[in-house]
Amino acid sequence: xxxxxxxxxxxxxxxxxxSSAQLKRAQLDAFQKGYLTGKAxxxxxxxxxxxxxxxxxxxxxxxxxxxxRTIRTEGCKVVIDQAYSKDRTRATAYVYRYAFVKALMxxxxxxxxxxxxxxxxxxxxxxxxxxxxxxxxYLEEQGYVKNAL
Numbered sequence: 409x410x411x412x413x414x415x416x417x418x419x420x421x422x423x424x425x426x427s428s429a430q431l432k433r434a435q436l437d438a439f440q441k442g443y444l445t446g447k448a449x450x451x452x453x454x455x456x457x458x459x460x461x462x463x464x465x466x467x468x469x470x471x472x473x474x475x476x477r478t479i480r481t482e483g484c485k486v487v488i489d490q491a492y493s494k495d496r497t498r499a500t501a502y503v504y505r506y507a508f509v510k511a512l513m514x515x516x517x518x519x520x521x522x523x524x525x526x527x528x529x530x531x532x533x534x535x536x537x538x539x540x541x542x543x544x545x546y547l548e549e550q551g552y553v554k555n556a557l
Contacts, residue, residue, distance in 0.1 A: 444471050445478050451503045452482035460537025462504045462513065469499040479503055487513065509535060526552035 444467055451463035467475060472488055479486040479501065487502040487510065504510060512535060516528040526547055533543035541557070548556040 440468065441471065441474060444475055448475055448478040448501070448503065449482055451501075452479060452484040454537070455484055455503060455505050456482075460535070461506065461509050462502055462535045464500055464502050464536070466498055466500050469493070469497060472499060475499075475501050485510070 447465055447467075451465065454460050454463060469490060476486055476488070484503050484505050486504075489500045489502065490496065490498070493499065502513060504513070512531060516531045518524055518528070529547060529550075529552065530543055533546065538546075544553075544556040547553045
């Protein structure tokens with residue numbers, strides 16, 4: 409015999425309490441896992457097809473294992489950066505395929521707050537798949553070059 413479950417309502421009801429809150433957390437967790445898996449797959453697809461050499465996205469560090477497994481399953485490599493997160497809850501995944509890309513990232517990506525050279529911006533722009541026009545426009549807007557366009 410199947411029992412019917414009636415929602416608790418009225419003055420004594422607490423929103424988000426008990427099994428309802430657990431269910432909502434489980435649903436949110438499932439959503440976050442699906443979202444991150446899809447995001448990692450899309451970045452790998454862009455990298456595999458040559459649209460960009462590297463992609464980056466931020467996420468809750470509880471999912472580091474999931475992100476790493478998904479990216480490796482998709483045939484790409486990943487560097488996980490947790491340095492920028494003050495409260496150590498966030499991470500950034502840098503997705504790439506070729507070893508030279510990792511070497512360029514180590515050379516040109518600086519810790520937050522350090523001054524960045526125009527050449528590093530150009531390299532980063534190319535790695536992330538921006539067009540020459542957009543890189544030139546950005547360099548001009550930021551005062552790195554004059555009359556770039």
